[in-house]
Amino acid sequence: MKILDRYILTSFIKTFLSVFIVLMFILILQAIWLYIKDLAGKDLDMITIAKFMMYTIPVIVPLALPLSIILASIMVFGNMAENYEFAAMKSNGISLQRSMRTLIVVVCGLGITSFFFANTVIPWGHFKQGNLRRNIVNSKPAMAIGVGTFNQIGDINIKVGQKTGDRGQFLHDVIIHKKNVKRNGNYTVIKSEKGELKSSLKSNIIQLVLSNGNYYDDLFPEDAQKRRSSPFARSYFKTYTLNVDVSGINNVNLDEASVTDNxxxxxxxxxxxxxxxxxxxxxxxxxxxxxxxxxxxxxxxxxxxxxxxxxxxxxxxxxxxxxxxxxxxxxxxxxxxxxxxxxxxxxxxxxxxxxxxxxxxxxxxEVQKKFVLGAACIILFFIGAPLGAIIRKGGMGLPLVIATLFFLTFHFINIFAEKAAVEGAFPTWLGAWMGTLIIFPIGILLTYRATTDQGFFDLGGALESITSKFKKKPKHPSSAA
Structure with missing residues (x-):
């Protein structure tokens, strides 16, 4: 390997790894924030949180890897163009394709590796993360009395309008649907103005003390006339204590894997x-x-x-x-x-x-997406490298903006195309490859323009052609006479 190839390869690898690590860290935090509703209030230990973060890493690779490649290529080649290193190479007869040769081999190898990664590690990450998140949601339901929605806890379905107190133990506007082992359905409804959780939230028995409420119970007398006249019984209570046994669902095995068909x-x-x-x-x-x-x-x-x-x-x-x-x-x-x-x-x-x-x-x-990841990495490199040589800017400023715009366009096209393909708008293979097929000619065009030193687009020529139409043509001397 020549000194020039080693220099370009070293610069690219350092930049790529730095960008990739930063993006992975940001996306992991974004994933935790996305599932914060499932994780918060569950009294999870650090090992479980570390497992969730470890299982999230393969899941976010399809986002971080292509974006890291296009950003690193723009930064490396933009920095070289900004420091006139490309001008020195061209003066010695080294073209852009020659300077990209080593990185093309590396990126193609990375694309092939990403296919095997997408076919093995990413499914494993989805499998582990999905089951762990499902088990976390079902664990410790005593701590999961949400506000504004019904929550299944033991044999009751409870909804509260507001929670106060340092531990959220004071409840307001409580509605409870109580199950009956003899009948299916919600035939017993308890409504109260206030409630208080007397026992510890970590206990297997939840003691709920309700105040100022009503107890409704549907009746099913044998006489049809009585059913019409007395469809339910209602009683008022000033204080009502309800004990709920949640020992059977508090002991959730977080390592259990019951979902396997996604x-x-x-x-x-x-x-x-x-x-x-x-x-x-x-x-x-x-x-x-x-x-x-x-x-x-x-x-x-x-x-x-x-x-x-x-x-x-x-x-x-x-x-x-x-x-x-x-x-x-x-x-x-x-x-x-x-x-x-x-x-x-x-x-x-x-x-x-x-x-x-x-x-x-x-x-x-999903079958096609295993191949799309590797192809997208290669094509995005052929967009980023010539684009960096064209804009002649290094660092994290303009390259980050351009790389993000290109990647978000590619990502959103894939999302919309996949949803349309699922709905039957066009074949599934086209839905999976739509974004890649759109950016492929862009990569060819940018490589050609960077090789021929034409720039991203000829802004001066476009402006000149537009302004020339509005310029007044000089009068002929004979006509002036």
Whole structure:
């Protein structure tokens, strides 16, 4: 390796690692802030928090890696152009492509490595982080009495309007739905103005003392007349103590892994297996549904349902007019009810089939995203390197702004394209590759313009062409005479 190649490679690696570490740190903090609702108030130890951060690292690599590559390439080549190092290289016959040769090999190797990383480590990170976050949410529910929403704690569903006190032990506007082991549903409702948690929040028994409230209990007497006259019983209380046993759900194993079928947690061969399974199930369900609908609504089947009397009456005229008023009303109501039922069944079936197609599309997109990460790293390098040589600015100022704009454009295009592909707007492979296909010609254009010293765009020529149209043309001497 020549001295020039070693110098460029060393500068790029140092800059890339520095940028990558900073971005990873920022994204980890952003992830913790995103899931702060799930983590806060759970009395988690440092080991659990460290595990969550460790599992988050592979998940955020698809964001940090491409952005680090384009930012590092802009900074390195922009700094070299700003210090006239490119001018010295060109004076000695070294072109931009020659100076990029070593980094092209390194970035291509990084892109290939990122594919294997996306197929192995990233699914593992999603698997570990998703299950850990789910277990954290379900752990220590005594500390998770939220404000404004219902929270399932033991055999009650509780909602509070406000929490006060140094430990949040004073509750206001309390609504409780209490379960009954003999009946399914919320048949017991307790409402009170105030409440207080007397026992420790870390205890397996929550003692809740309610004040100034009402107790509603639905009744189911055997006599129909009593059910109409006394549908529920209501009692007023000044103080009511409720003990809730949460020992069964307080002891949550944070290392338990019960969710394994999420598409982000699967490798390519597992995704292919899932796609084949879902497609086979979808086709069989669709075929069965078509056969069922045909058997129910085929013309020959409908003809058999019509009696000879109705057929003869229909030939003579409208058979409904021959019925009594009560029978006419009952017939029309029955017909409308059946039509509404069939319409609801069709809408439900369409919704189920569309959800099955979306699930298949998400798995297909996830397969393509394993390859997109490596390709995006390579293409973004071919955007950043010539762009740095064009703008001739190093450091973290302008290069950071330009790199962020390019990457956010690429990232948002991918997000919108993937969502549109899931909805069936276009093929799944196109949704996964849309952002990469858009930035690919930009990389070619920038490399060409940087090689030929044309700049990002010819602003002077564009302004000159525009202003020339507004300049007055000089009059001919003969016409002036």
């Amino acid at each position: 598409h982000r947690m699967l490798k390519i061969h597992e995704l292919q297996t899932s796609i084949d399974s879902f497609a086979t199930k979808f086709n069989s369900n669709l075929k069965l549904y078509h056969e069922t609908q045909y058997k129910r609504w085929a013309p020959e089947v409908l003809k058999e349902r019509i009696t000879d009397t109705i057929v003869k009456s229909e030939i003579a005229g409208n058979f409904i007019s021959e019925l009594k008023i009560y029978d006419q009303r009952r017939t029309i109501e029955s017909t409308l009810t059946k039509v509404k039922q069939q319409r609801a069944a069709l809408e439900n079936r369409v919704f189920q089939l569309s959800e099955d197609l979306k699930r298949i599309a998400k798995h297909e997109i």
